[in-house]
Amino acid sequence: MSLDCGVFHTRYEADMGLRPRPLQRLRLGMLALFVLGFPFVASAYWLDLANQVAIATVGAIGLNILVGYTGQISLGQGAFMAIGAYTAGLLTLNFGVPWGASVFAACLLTAAAGTFFGLPSLRLKGLYLAIATLAAQEIVEWGMTNWTAVTGGTEAIVVPAPVLFGVRMNTNFNFYWIAVLAAAGTALFAANLMRSRIGRAFEAVRDQDIAASVIGVDVFRTKLLAFATSSFFVGLAGAMIAFHRNIITWERFTLSTSIVFLAMIIVGGLGSIRGSFLGAALITLLPAMITNVGRAIQDTAPQAASLLPYAQQAVFGIVIILFLIFEPRGLSKLWENAKDYFHVWPFAYRRGERRAA
Amino acid sequence: MDIFLQLTVSGLSTGMIYALAAAGFVVIYKASDVINFAQGDLLLLGTYLIFFGVAQVGLPWSLGVGLTLLLAVAVALAIERLVLRPLVGEPIISMIMVTIGLSSVLRGVTGAIWGPSPRSFDSFLPAGDIVLGPATLSMARVLSIPIALAVLAGLGLFFRYARDGIAMRAIADDQQAALSMGISIPRVFGVAWGLAAVSAALGGIMLAGIVGVSPNVASIGLRVFPVVILGGLDSIAGAILGGAIIGLLEVYVGFYVGHGLNLVVPYVVLVLMLMVRPYGLFGKEVIERV
Numbered sequence: 001m002s003l004d005c006g007v008f009h010t011r012y013e014a015d016m017g018l019r020p021r022p023l024q025r026l027r028l029g030m031l032a033l034f035v036l037g038f039p040f041v042a043s044a045y046w047l048d049l050a051n052q053v054a055i056a057t058v059g060a061i062g063l064n065i066l067v068g069y070t071g072q073i074s075l076g077q078g079a080f081m082a083i084g085a086y087t088a089g090l091l092t093l094n095f096g097v098p099w100g101a102s103v104f105a106a107c108l109l110t111a112a113a114g115t116f117f118g119l120p121s122l123r124l125k126g127l128y129l130a131i132a133t134l135a136a137q138e139i140v141e142w143g144m145t146n147w148t149a150v151t152g153g154t155e156a157i158v159v160p161a162p163v164l165f166g167v168r169m170n171t172n173f174n175f176y177w178i179a180v181l182a183a184a185g186t187a188l189f190a191a192n193l194m195r196s197r198i199g200r201a202f203e204a205v206r207d208q209d210i211a212a213s214v215i216g217v218d219v220f221r222t223k224l225l226a227f228a229t230s231s232f233f234v235g236l237a238g239a240m241i242a243f244h245r246n247i248i249t250w251e252r253f254t255l256s257t258s259i260v261f262l263a264m265i266i267v268g269g270l271g272s273i274r275g276s277f278l279g280a281a282l283i284t285l286l287p288a289m290i291t292n293v294g295r296a297i298q299d300t301a302p303q304a305a306s307l308l309p310y311a312q313q314a315v316f317g318i319v320i321i322l323f324l325i326f327e328p329r330g331l332s333k334l335w336e337n338a339k340d341y342f343h344v345w346p347f348a349y350r351r352g353e354r355r356a357a
Numbered sequence: 358m359d360i361f362l363q364l365t366v367s368g369l370s371t372g373m374i375y376a377l378a379a380a381g382f383v384v385i386y387k388a389s390d391v392i393n394f395a396q397g398d399l400l401l402l403g404t405y406l407i408f409f410g411v412a413q414v415g416l417p418w419s420l421g422v423g424l425t426l427l428l429a430v431a432v433a434l435a436i437e438r439l440v441l442r443p444l445v446g447e448p449i450i451s452m453i454m455v456t457i458g459l460s461s462v463l464r465g466v467t468g469a470i471w472g473p474s475p476r477s478f479d480s481f482l483p484a485g486d487i488v489l490g491p492a493t494l495s496m497a498r499v500l501s502i503p504i505a506l507a508v509l510a511g512l513g514l515f516f517r518y519a520r521d522g523i524a525m526r527a528i529a530d531d532q533q534a535a536l537s538m539g540i541s542i543p544r545v546f547g548v549a550w551g552l553a554a555v556s557a558a559l560g561g562i563m564l565a566g567i568v569g570v571s572p573n574v575a576s577i578g579l580r581v582f583p584v585v586i587l588g589g590l591d592s593i594a595g596a597i598l599g600g601a602i603i604g605l606l607e608v609y610v611g612f613y614v615g616h617g618l619n620l621v622v623p624y625v626v627l628v629l630m631l632m633v634r635p636y637g638l639f640g641k642e643v644i645e646r647v
Contacts, residue, residue: 073450124631126449127392131582132631135624138579142621255579259457266454307469314465320458324451325443 039176047172054179055240056280058186060264062233068270070226071206076133078257079140080231084110084238089159089248099162106239107232114231121223144250157248191273267323269332278331287312364608370498372604373505377560379584379596381553387529387591388549394456397578398463403561405467408570412478425558433554475571501563513593521548583623586630589640
């Protein structure tokens with residue numbers, strides 16, 4: 001037995017605040033400064049990566065709402081992103097809808113599609129639901145490549161660049177602000193959602209659905225709501241992909257996309273907003289880092305270039321496996337551990353252990 | 358009619374390879390409740406190992422098959438011991454993701470060793486054709502059907518009569534009761550992975566004989582899901598029947614309907630099956646419903 005140490009709030013405002021402690025505010029401020037200053041110093045290469053990370057963060061938070069918070073496994077992320085991307089792109093391209101409106105329409109339509117695919121969750125659980133979403137993914141993928149009249153089949157669709165206040169937003173520097181705004185907005189919304197009645201209901205359904213229904217949570221409705229909320233943001237991520245590159249190709253929305261996003265939330269931490277961001281960053285940057293290493297050793301080992309894609313694939317798998325075995329709660333937990341270490345230094349208390357006891 | 362016969366043989370032989378992959382999946386699921394997304398990659402490993410043994414080292418066929426089985430079992434045992442044992446009792450999402458990770462690693466490693474291009478070599482299955490009335494059937498495809506059936510029957514008999522097979526069924530039934538009867542669970546898990554590897558490797562060897570060696574073989578791993586859901590997740594007989602149905606459905610739809618529908622039709626069947634009879638044709642009716 002040890003005395004609890006750490007932070008104890010004495011005011012309700014502090015207890016309910018998202019970032020009540022001065023140190024937390026300081027860290028948030030530093031992060032905001034970094035995010036605001038980054039595009040002015042970063043090279044085009046890094047800006048592009050940053051945009052990809054921001055888009056992936058939106059998608060990962062969306063997926064985490066469903067998988068991490070509500071416990072419904074989905075292998076259909078790629079399909080939902082495809083619905084978002086194609087809706088946004090085609091509305092703007094064919095009907096001249098302003099890009100903001102078409103992005104919003106894409107989010108709503110994806111949410112509707114997500115709700116529809118969530119219907120089996122009424123009857124199916126765990127692995128059966130996973131397999132059902134796998135089938136949904138394959139069927140949407142087929143529709144994407146074969147419904148030529150609408151999606152253009154395997155041909156790429158070129159989407160007009162988004163324009164804001166007369167400025168074309170298709171450069172990486174300009175798009176960065178949209179992407180960061182979307183990522184921050186999504187994170188803030190999700191963080192607040194999880195503190196609300198609905199968010200608590202999500203977690204109750206995940207932890208023990210029967211108990212949840214006993215205390216008055218409508219399990220089916222909650223699950224559908226989780227599918228809808230999650231798909232809304234996944235659709236947003238898809239629409240952002242369409243406007244980031246100004247091009248839509250079906251290869252970006254395959255089963256491997258679903259797997260990559262699942263890997264992000266596993267590596268980052270299930271049921272954690274911070275984890276969604278950290279995982280999105282790691283999984284997005286990992287292939288780029290491996291490519292860089294490959295380039296660096298190209299002179300000494302010329303055959304390395306041909307091995308790069310395989311190295312990326314193998315390392316991707318190894319990272320997933322290592323996290324699952326050694327830190328199933330992901331990067332988010334590692335970050336907490338590091339914080340706790342300094343927080344209570346020089347003592348060895350860990351807040352996590354108190355919870356486990 | 359001759360086209361129909363050719364399609365049927367081709368569909369059945371593909372279906373039997375699906376069944377071999379699915380049987381490995383079923384064995385692992387039965388014993389340890391793990392959903393193996395890496396089953397297709399075990400198949401892929403089988404095709405590359407036989408290619409390595411026969412075409413690259415120059416072993417005779419019998420030795421090549423032996424070497425393939427040996428190496429495949431070694432890999433499977435290593436996977437079970439190093440990756441899956443630490444995760445016993447973890448939630449389903451971890452199990453799914455860890456086998457997806459494994460699949461990625463296996464694909465990366467085989468790709469790094471053997472490269473992206475398809476390879477071909479002299480098959481051990483006789484190359485000729487059988488002329489049956491108006492139909493011309495490929496000998497290799499015709500022969501692969503009884504071979505696969507024999508292997509699957511062997512697996513079925515193993516479950517029924519062998520000590521480890523019975524132990525596996527006991528564990529599937531009730532893990533704690535099995536433990537208290539002195540059954541070693543780690544041993545049974547190891548046997549399950551070994552058997553799955555053997556079944557997948559044999560499927561891979563036959564695939565190498567019929568269509569050659571290429572990285573695309575791994576995509577069969579996803580075809581396993583319609584097969585096992587159709588047949589029942591915990592039934593070998595279901596895997597055989599499910600494999601045959603999916604294999605036939607693919608070639609019939611591919612030929613008579615077209616439009617690439619053959620790629621998606623197994624998943625439509627899967628969805629319908631999940632709605633009507635989620636435990637499959639032969640599965641136990643204990644699926645957890647909400």
